[in-house]
Amino acid sequence: MIITCEKCRTRYRIADSVLDKPELKVRCHKCGHRFIVQRAAPIDDAFLLQEELHPDYSRVIAVSNQKGGVAKTTTTLNLGAAFARMGKRVLLVDFDVQANLTILLGFRKAKSFYDVLAGGVKDIGGAVVKTKYANLSLLPSSSKMALLKKKYLSQHNFEYLLRDRLRTIQDKYDHVLIDTPPSIEFFTLNALVAANLVVVPSTCEYLSMHGVSQIHDVIDVLKKGINREVECKVLITMHHPQNTSEKVIFDKLRQTYRDNLFKTVIEADDRMQESHIVNEPISYYAETSRAAKQYMQLAEEIAG
Ligand SMILES: Nc1ncnc2c1ncn2[C@@H]1O[C@H](COP(=O)(O)OP(=O)(O)OP(=O)(O)O)[C@@H](O)[C@H]1O
Ligand SMILES: [Mg+2]
Structure with missing residues (x-):
């Protein structure tokens, strides 16, 4: 039993x-x-x-919002690094052709999910690389990933490609975090189907708020059939608490999403840009910075 x-x-x-x-x-x-x-x-x-029991035990978290530049990649990296620092075994999946997550971790020309499907590597585990940080691994992306969309988008059940392959290695990780592109298409759909939690980063800007409601619409459809268990929570990112117009949007998001809004808020922090330049997660670059503490707090909120 x-x-x-x-x-x-x-x-x-x-x-x-x-x-x-x-x-x-x-x-x-x-x-x-x-x-x-x-x-x-x-x-x-x-x-x-x-x-x-191990199968299906790891928590798969997709980080998604079709609005660009709202800190999807930054959140995938830094939330993943925060989990890893808590001693959790973490796999980051770069599922965006821009390969920003791969670049931020200092990898170039690595094997990617493209090579898994094209047969360049035998299974998905063969494409996973260990980062220099304890407990933190990466399934990189590359520009070749663009070919996947062309090849598979018209195929039946294309949206299960990532989920089915992840399941073969999921028992090795406590958390799998998937970075997605700023649009809802092949890559994002695959991530949303594989996920049991979708973190939707949003800045307190009018158009970003619209991106949040669009991704919720897609998730509502998935919940009716393909992925009934998936949860979805909004994360405020790059927040300027003193800014009056941001306060208005923040209140609106709070009223709309209530319990589906993370209590943790990620504020704008100049140290974040610096950490990107040196290709390090913020918690390694500036452990005591505001953003590092807030991503650690987010990891605790999710874990707790
Ligand atoms: N807390 C923060 N404080 C200051 N700047 C931040 C913070 N979080 C992210 N940024 C900056 O915001 C920019 C966009 O971040 P990021 O690339 O993570 O967004 P994205 O949603 O992944 O973008 P895209 O839609 O292009 O994939 C980057 O320059 C990043 O350094
Ligand atoms: Mg990104």
Whole structure:
């Protein structure tokens, strides 16, 4: 029998030998939370679950907004780095032909998802590279990725290409984060289908707010069939708290998305540009900067 921890959602298999007990008091091996697995009658002894299930365990997070320049790539990199610093095993997937995430991590001419599909590498794991940061790996992008759209867009079930291949390596990671391009097409759809959480970065600007509602419309359609489990949350990025017009848009986003707006807000921070120039996540470049702390806080909000 498979059960899920009420608190951290870790999944376990209960050994057949204890299945005949009427009610199980259990303790999550991972977060320590105690809860009852219902059976007909109660029993007293706490039973520590042993076996953790891996398939489908990793959290797949797509970072998406069809508005350009709202910090999708910056968020993928820095949220991923924050998770990695928390000791989580993280895979970043650059699913944008611009390959900005790949460039920010200092890789050039690496193998990409294109090579996985074109047969240049045997499986998706063969294209994954380790970054110089502990726990942080990358599936790079390259300009060749543009050919994928042409080749596969008209094919039946093209939107499952990434999800199906990710599933073969997902047990190696706690979190998979996918960076997407500023449009809703081949790459973004593949990412949205693979994801169980979509983070939608938005600046407090009028047109950025529209991008948020467009991506929500697409996700509403996916939730009705292709990806019923997917959650979606808006993240305010590059915020200037003192700016009056930003305050107006912020309030509007808060009213519209309520619980689906992250509590954490990422403020504009000059150190971010500097960290990009030296090809480092902000938490390594300037650990005590505002942006580094806010991305760490975001990782804790998601993990918690
Ligand atoms: N918190 C921040 N403070 C200051 N500048 C930031 C911050 N976050 C991102 N930026 C800057 O904003 C610009 C756009 O960021 P980024 O490339 O991550 O956006 P994007 O949404 O991925 O863009 P695209 O749509 O082109 O893929 C970059 O120059 C980046 O350095
Ligand atoms: Mg980008």
